[in-house]
Amino acid sequence: MATSKIAITIDQNLLHRLDSLVKSQRFANRSRAIQEAVAEKLARIERSRLAQECAKLDPKFEQEMAEQPPKSWVPTYP
DSSP, rough: OOOOOOOOOOOOOHHHHHHHHHHSSSSSSSHHHHHHHHHHHHHHHHHHHHHHHTTSSSSHHHHHHHHHHTOOOOOOOO
């Protein structure tokens, strides 16, 4: 996987907490910890967006659609 180097500004307290996790070997280094944190946050946002879109669906309509055979469906008989 290709990576890019970035610079960030981080609160001193967060940095101390991050360094504690690295020191206790929870993460290999600061970069890995930040990568995992960002990936987790993005996944949470994406799940939230999916939930918001799903909430827009009409359950009755979706059930009716699920129970109808596809238009191209042709029954086969043994």
